[in-house]
Amino acid sequence: MVQKIKKRRYVIGNWKMNPQFPAEAKRIVDEVKKISKKLVRTSVVLLPPAAFLGQCLGTRGDTIYDVGVQNIFYEESGSYTGEISADMVKNLGCTYVLAGHSERRKMGETDVVVAKKLASALRAGLTTVVCVGENERDSQGAYLEPLREQIQKSLEGIVRKDLKNLIIAYEPVWAIGAKEAMTSALIYEMTIFIKKVLSDLFEQEDAVKVPILYGGSVNFRNAAEIISQGQVDGLLVGRESVNPPGFVELLKVVDEIQ
Secondary structure, eight states: OOOOOTTOEEEEEEOOSOOSSHHHHHHHHHHHHHHHTTOSSEEEEEEOOGGGHHHHHTTOTTOSEEEEESOOBSSSSSSOTTOOBHHHHHHHTOOEEEEOOHHHHHTTOOHHHHHHHHHHHHHTTOEEEEEEOOSOOOTTOTTHHHHHHHHHHHTTTOOGGGGGGEEEEEOOGGGTTOSSOOOHHHHHHHHHHHHHHHHHHSOHHHHTTSOEEEESSOOTTTHHHHHHHHTOSEEEESGGGGOHHHHHHHHHHHHHOO
16 A cells, blocks of 8 residues: 555546547556556556556556545445445455545435445445535535535444544536536635535544645646646546646646646
8 A cells, every 4th residue: 555645646447438448548557557657746546447447556666656436335345236335345455435426416325325335335445535525516615515424424324533534525516527627716615615614523633634626627737737726635536637748748647747
C-alpha cells in the first residue's frame, strides 16, 4: 500500500466503463506508471472496471499509485450474483473504494445503501471516496439543504476514528460532462460548506482533516485553478483519466502546484 504523505494532493482516475480492450487498459497503466515515478506532491489512484484490475495491480512495481474499485456490495459474502465484497477487493491488493457516484445514484442507489457500502469498506480497512453533489442549482440556495441531508445520510453510522479513511468527492451532477467545470469561486464556497457539515457531524479538529476533492469536467487546462483557487485537496477525474496524454499532463500540472 502506498504511504500517504502529509499535504499530498489526490488525483483519482475513475475509468467508468472504459476502455474496451485489455491492451488499452495496459497502455493507460504504462503511462501512469512512468509519470508516477516523478511525482512528489501527488497521490494517484486508479479506479478501473473490475475486469481490468489485473492490468492495474499486476504492473505497479515500486511506483506510487494505488488501485481501487468503482463499486462494492455491502455484504461480506453470500448469494449475491454479480456483486463483489470489500474483503475480496482488499485481498486482491486494492486500497480504495468509490461509493455513491452520481451515476450509481441515478441507477437507484440511495443514501442508505451508500452508508452501508461505506461501513463495509471501512471495516475492511479501505479508504473510501464518498461522492456527493446536487442535481441542479438555483439562485436562492435551495440546493444546500438537500446536499446537507445527502452528506449526513451517506455518512450515517461512521464514527470519529473512521474519518482517517474517508475522502469526500464533491461532484455537482449538472457539471459532469459539461463543456466547462464549475467556477473555482463556487467550488471554494462548496468546499467550505461541506467542511461545515462535517464539523457539525464530528469534532471540527477531525472534520477539517477529511480531504475534499472536486469532480466534474476536469482536465489539464483547468486542474491548477480548481485546486489553487477552489481550495480542494485533489480531483476526481472521469473521461480525462482514460486519455493517457491528457491525464499525464494533468498529473504534471497538479504536481507543480506549490
